[in-house]
Amino acid sequence: MGIRTLVGMLVAALAVIGLLATQTSYSLFLPGLLQGALLTIEIAVLGSVLAVVMGVLAALARLYGAAPLRWLATVYVEIFRGTSALVQLFWLFFVLPQFGLLMDAFTVAVLALGLNVGAYGSEVVRGAILAVAPGQWEASIALNMSRAQMLRRIILPQAFVAMIPPWGNLFIELLKSTALVSLITLTDLAFKAQQMNQSTLKTVPIFTLVLLIYLVMSLAITIGMRFLEQRASAGLSRGRAA
Amino acid sequence: MTDQPMVRFDNVSKRYGALTVLDGLSLDIARGEKVSIIGPSGSGKTTVLRMLMTLETINDGVIWVEGEPLTHMDKGGKLVPANLGHIRRVRAKIGMVFQSFNLFPHMSAMANCIEAPMTVLGMKRADAEARAAELLDMVGLSQKKAHYPSQLSGGQQQRVAIARALAMRPKIMLFDEVTSALDPELVGEVLQVIRQIGREHDLTMLMVTHQMGFAKEFSDRVCFFYQGKICEQGPPSELFGAPKNERTRQFLRAVLEAG
Numbered sequence: 082m083g084i085r086t087l088v089g090m091l092v093a094a095l096a097v098i099g100l101l102a103t104q105t106s107y108s109l110f111l112p113g114l115l116q117g118a119l120l121t122i123e124i125a126v127l128g129s130v131l132a133v134v135m136g137v138l139a140a141l142a143r144l145y146g147a148a149p150l151r152w153l154a155t156v157y158v159e160i161f162r163g164t165s166a167l168v169q170l171f172w173l174f175f176v177l178p179q180f181g182l183l184m185d186a187f188t189v190a191v192l193a194l195g196l197n198v199g200a201y202g203s204e205v206v207r208g209a210i211l212a213v214a215p216g217q218w219e220a221s222i223a224l225n226m227s228r229a230q231m232l233r234r235i236i237l238p239q240a241f242v243a244m245i246p247p248w249g250n251l252f253i254e255l256l257k258s259t260a261l262v263s264l265i266t267l268t269d270l271a272f273k274a275q276q277m278n279q280s281t282l283k284t285v286p287i288f289t290l291v292l293l294i295y296l297v298m299s300l301a302i303t304i305g306m307r308f309l310e311q312r313a314s315a316g317l318s319r320g321r322a323a
Numbered sequence: 324m325t326d327q328p329m330v331r332f333d334n335v336s337k338r339y340g341a342l343t344v345l346d347g348l349s350l351d352i353a354r355g356e357k358v359s360i361i362g363p364s365g366s367g368k369t370t371v372l373r374m375l376m377t378l379e380t381i382n383d384g385v386i387w388v389e390g391e392p393l394t395h396m397d398k399g400g401k402l403v404p405a406n407l408g409h410i411r412r413v414r415a416k417i418g419m420v421f422q423s424f425n426l427f428p429h430m431s432a433m434a435n436c437i438e439a440p441m442t443v444l445g446m447k448r449a450d451a452e453a454r455a456a457e458l459l460d461m462v463g464l465s466q467k468k469a470h471y472p473s474q475l476s477g478g479q480q481q482r483v484a485i486a487r488a489l490a491m492r493p494k495i496m497l498f499d500e501v502t503s504a505l506d507p508e509l510v511g512e513v514l515q516v517i518r519q520i521g522r523e524h525d526l527t528m529l530m531v532t533h534q535m536g537f538a539k540e541f542s543d544r545v546c547f548f549y550q551g552k553i554c555e556q557g558p559p560s561e562l563f564g565a566p567k568n569e570r571t572r573q574f575l576r577a578v579l580e581a582g
Binding site for chain 2: 214216217219220222223224225226227228230234235238239
């Protein structure tokens with residue numbers, strides 16, 4: 082799908098929200114929902130940053146780390162990929178305090194979702210690094226670069242382009258997983274909607290708005306990633322005919 | 324000048340599982356010598372270059388560069404497998420040009436040529452650029468400095484790759500079938516550049532090639548590899564003019580018939 086179509090969808094979604102907001106039966110709920118959306122965005126953004134950091138670190142550790150580091154990274158990836166995000170949230174929020182480690186709900190939300198998605202992300206990063214042509218490594222060795230120099234200057238910039246679309250998927254997954262945080266006392270967009278629905282029973286306007294707000298957020302991610310992809314691949318395919 | 328060989332393969336073997344690619348190779352290459360390696364595919368000729376560039380490990384023997392072990396290092400009078408630091412120090416003397424160019428696609432021709440001088444040798448950008456401009460000029464690409472690899476023809480890419488390797492000021496240059504991936508009309512411009520650096524630089528050059536005419540004209544010595552061993556070697560006039568070994572004769576006949 083072209084970036085124009087995506088931007089068109091985003092504008093349309095915003096326009097529908099604007100249109101609905103002219104009716105009091107809808108506008109009534111908008112401030113509360115936006116308040117919930119703000120928390121959702123905060124958790125999604127911070128969680129995504131943590132996911133990228135963890136994904137890159139775990140991938141590098143698994144590929145090039147010394148044995149203990151490699152082992153640690155594998156344990157991390159398998160645990161956080163192999164158990165559900167919900168269980169991880171509960172563990173960090175309800176179980177760890179039993180061992181004396183107490184964190185506030187927001188921190189737990191960012192940590193659990195970031196670590197969870199980072200575990201998937203490490204496979205994305207690892208795959209993209211391994212997909213760089215072997216000749217690029219060989220040329221770097223022939224130029225006597227160190228392992229760190231090769232990675233930083235030659236391999237990662239090329240792997241980066243291949244990583245962008247799958248990371249876009251993961252960011253959207255993370256955005257949607259934020260709905261789980263209501264279970265550890267946070268009032269995110271989905272939970273706000275449930276609360277409002279229970280007290281007012283205005284199911285149609287509330288969940289119509291919720292759907293549109295989620296759509297706007299995920300479209301924003303998709304468009305952002307598409308821009309990033311275009312910019313990054315421009316350097317690689319500059320002037321390439323056909 | 325010393326009479327120490329620039330490169331010495333001392334009884335070097337390379338195996339992949341049960342397959343022996345090189346079998347006890349011993350070969351000395353003198354400073355400034357131009358050596359061509361020819362032979363049928365699978366004879367181990369490319370492996371010779373790749374081992375010297377440390378792209379392949381070796382199973383037996385020692386490779387020496389200017390009297391210093393490359394694959395090993397001295398530890399209490401004994402040779403032990405070299406660590407990465409030692410390998411990097413010794414292989415700084417070696418540069419390589421590949422069949423498939425292997426330019427960095429995300430960098431311009433100029434950036435390809437200054438990358439390693441800056442990151443590895445720690446040169447200042449201005450110095451690295453001046454040197455790279457000189458080399459790109461020498462390979463006839465002074466107009467293409469800002470072009471990316473995808474904007475260059477195969478012959479131009481390969482000439483950038485040669486400039487990039489020379490920018491590291493190697494004493495030994497390895498050429499691995501550098502014209503095999505090129506369209507026929509582009510082979511000449513690359514060979515011309517190799518001829519030129521053979522003249523202008525006091526370089527030791529080792530090339531694997533299928534260009535028999537070029538090997539004959541350019542090399543001081545030609546080695547014919549067959550099944551992981553040097554089957555016959557000598558000055559090009561002898562090896563091409565009056566090959567002694569039957570396998571050499573068969574190979575040369577087949578190559579000449581083909582084209």
